[in-house]
Amino acid sequence: MSSVLFDVPGPRARRRYQILTAVFALLLLAIVAWVVQRLLAEKVLTADAVNATFQNRYLEVVIEGFISTLKAAGLAILTSLLAGALLAAGRLSNHAVVRWPCTAFIEFFRAVPLLLLFFYIFYAYESQIGTLLTVVLALTLYNGSVLAEIFRAGINAVQKGQSEAAYALGMRKTQVMNLILMPQAVRFMLPAIVSQCVVVLKDTTLGQLITYDEVVRQARGITLAPGAEALLIYALVALVFILINYSLGKLAEYLERRLSRRGERAGARLTIEPGMGAGAGA
Amino acid sequence: MQVLIDNFGLILDGFVKTLWLLLFAGLIALVLGTLLVALRVSPVAVMRAVGTSYINVVRNTPLLLIVYLFGALFPVLGYTASISSYIDYSFITATIALGMYAAAFVCEALRAGINSIPVGQAEAARSLGMTFGQSMSTVILPQAFRAAIPPLASTYIALAKNTSVALAIGVTEAAFAMKKLNNEYATGRSWIFFGFAVGYILIVWAIAAFAHGLERQAGKAR
Structure with a gap:
């Protein structure tokens, strides 16, 4: 699926995505393991x-x-x-x-x-x-x-x-x-x-x-x-x-x-003036 | 009125600290929010999942709870460093909590900017033979940034107002000063309220004016 940022991946890009998936998953696991280890070590x-x-x-x-x-x-x-x-x-x-x-x-x-x-x-x-x-x-x-x-x-x-x-x-x-x-x-x-x-x-x-x-x-x-x-x-x-x-x-x-x-007006979205904006809240 | 004049120094100190909180938390939010949006729009599914989870968790938790969570977590882990007596431990905790909270909204603002660009823009750039880097830097991101300015402004205005929550862990910013004055003076409460309200409104206006200026600049480049 083509998006505004990335074209449909070819064979090389697909391989790159797979490598990135593996690297990122490992990184993520390492971070989670570190946090859990810290929490266990500090007896939390x-x-x-x-x-x-x-x-x-x-x-x-x-x-x-x-x-x-x-x-x-x-x-x-x-x-x-x-x-x-x-x-x-x-x-x-x-x-x-x-x-x-x-x-x-x-x-x-x-x-x-x-x-x-x-x-x-x-x-x-x-x-x-x-x-x-x-x-x-x-x-x-x-x-x-x-x-x-x-x-x-x-x-x-x-x-x-x-x-x-x-x-x-x-x-x-x-x-x-x-x-x-x-x-x-x-x-x-x-x-x-x-x-x-x-x-x-x-x-x-x-x-x-x-x-x-x-x-x-x-x-x-x-x-x-x-x-x-x-x-x-x-x-x-x-x-x-x-x-x-x-x-x-x-x-x-x-x-x-x-x-x-x-709706007849496809994509008629509310445009609330920015400024004091609704958005976030505390 | 006399209350405000007598305590002008205290009020000013409070707002200076509020502005420091806004500056540091705003920088954290900008950096982290940019990283998060890179994850959220990534073609790699794992990265997208991490970005989306962060947004869903942080955006749906009350800021006060995040501030308390970090306030309880850091001492347990042994991180209670302070840089100076002014930038002390509670200031750092509040800054990190505010920055991480605002980052979720910065990310969503930037993503809304990217989503507002029609696919045809990228397809046209590609068919002209532009590389990924070229189409990003000359076609996509300039337009995305322009579209992201209004929601970013809302996010930073909300952040400016939310810095007041830092008083919950003892940061002596403007809302803290207001509470202090309310405890010390039995009269003139409306004056105290209006004085502090005006201070915050000035900050909000400054951010709105800055965003307006940026938008005009970005519009000129078209």
């Missing part, structure tokens, strides 16, 4: 440590922790969707009085590190609203702004002729938005929304820095002594995160493939 990976990790009700704690992580993340996703829809509607408004404050709000909260929001809300309001709401509120301010941009990009991705036709039929702006633009835009936005859920889930872990009892905090709480057990339990927590987020990522990919297959 011992039967005792593994047993302790699975016996001392560590698993229970991790599961409990994940429940509170998912609770905060789930609430935050719901409120972010709502806030995002309102902010996007505001930013797309015809009235400058509504548009400008919404634009300023979105741009400000996309540019500020999430941790600053956590600390500000925690120190100023935590005593009144509690840690769960602190986490949810901070996540909503940031992700609501990012989702607003996703919604806006989705609506702008609908072909111009659609809204022009609707206006020509005499529809009002609200009707055009609700009956014509939104139903089509949802298809463009859905993959990006699912990807944003991954970001929310990962960012929920920051809640532990303001004493919200999510999974990383609970895991830290039971392994105060740094060392083997801490490593194993962190690895366990990381594994669960990877499984959940990987599945969400696959779901986003699937939606993107499926929706673009029947």
Whole structure:
């Protein structure tokens, strides 16, 4: 198969690939062996440590922790969707009085590190609203702004002729938005929304820095002594995160493939202005 | 407002450290991300698998957990070196963790750049008799880099914001200074928040402006 980088390999190239495969596999094995040997030599990976990790009700704690992580993340996703829809509607408004404050709000909260929001809300309001709401509120301010941009990009991705036709039929702006633009835009936005859920889930872990009892905090709480057990339990927590987020990522990919297959605009992808970008999350 | 004026030195020190973190982690991310994208687009299946696994593991793990993992791993393995009292052990740990995390996103940005080039470009270059090296350096990579600038900018902006997570293992960067001020002062919390927010926004704008400039430069060469 020819790609933009490599042509279809001939006999010489195929031999070169085979040699590279062998060399790289050996290199990889050597690295893995070295890491395992180091961990064994430093007594990180011992039967005792593994047993302790699975016996001392560590698993229970991790599961409990994940429940509170998912609770905060789930609430935050719901409120972010709502806030995002309102902010996007505001930013797309015809009235400058509504548009400008919404634009300023979105741009400000996309540019500020999430941790600053956590600390500000925690120190100023935590005593009144509690840690769960602190986490949810901070996540909503940031992700609501990012989702607003996703919604806006989705609506702008609908072909111009659609809204022009609707206006020509005499529809009002609200009707055009609700009956014509939104139903089509949802298809463009859905993959990006699912990807944003991954970001929310990962960012929920920051809640532990303001004493919200999510999974990383609970895991830290039971392994105060740094060392083997801490490593194993962190690895366990990381594994669960990877499984959940990987599945969400696959779901986003699937939606993107499926929706673009029947979409008339092949490859109409959301172009969210770079800048404070959705992308990474913490 | 008075809080910010009184503690201007502390705040400035915090942001200087944030910028150092950004610089070192950014360099690690650039180098590692380039190596990873070479693996990810390689014609050799084993290399591709390694690149893809790295991306899937690192991108789906919370940064805070990566920072803690390295914070726990290095002492166990006996690596607790520090270069100076300023670039101390926790700074190095945080830099490595941030760099390795951002590398996954740098790799994906570069790969998106490569994928954005139509196959016809490479086929045309080959049919003109260009060697692999020629078609890479004069046709493919210049275009790929141009297409990769916007996602790279997003990645570096995210990295700048994510340096704040380094406070979790005790790096005294800007977010650490903010937490300290919040603990010491009972009033003026909104001022403290806005002061630090403005600092981060300036960094974000600087990166966005730099990327914009690069994009214009790359566009001119067309």
